[in-house]
Amino acid sequence: MESSRKFFPAIAVLLLLVVSTEMVPAAQARECETASNHFKGVCVMMANCGNVCLTEGFTGGRCSGFRRRCMCTKEC
Template identity: 45%
Template sequence: VEMVEGQQMCEAKSMNWKGMCMKWRKCRQVCISQGFTDGRCKGFTRNCICIKLCFVPSN
């Protein structure tokens, strides 16, 4: 994922991932299928965390 200046990335635990996350490529595929742009295995409990640009409503 390429970071664009001024835009924040948001993270959310994958709703479709089951068990411990040991292979980030598979996690990434699951996250992309959920509409995210990327995914990584993170944390002590090895959760699959999905990543996308945050939506910031304009005024």
């Protein structure tokens, strides 16, 4: 009975350690962006920018900056 009391704190700490490591979210990949080569004009609608970026091989795109340029995005 005495030996089980000695091991209880160690087992509790181990259990908490296992549970806490399972709850940590996976690391997210960084998102890199570069100006679109094919988008012409001022970027007003993000959907248009995103579609052009998809044709260029990127995962998406958004209008960005004061000059409203189409910036294509992908995971680094």
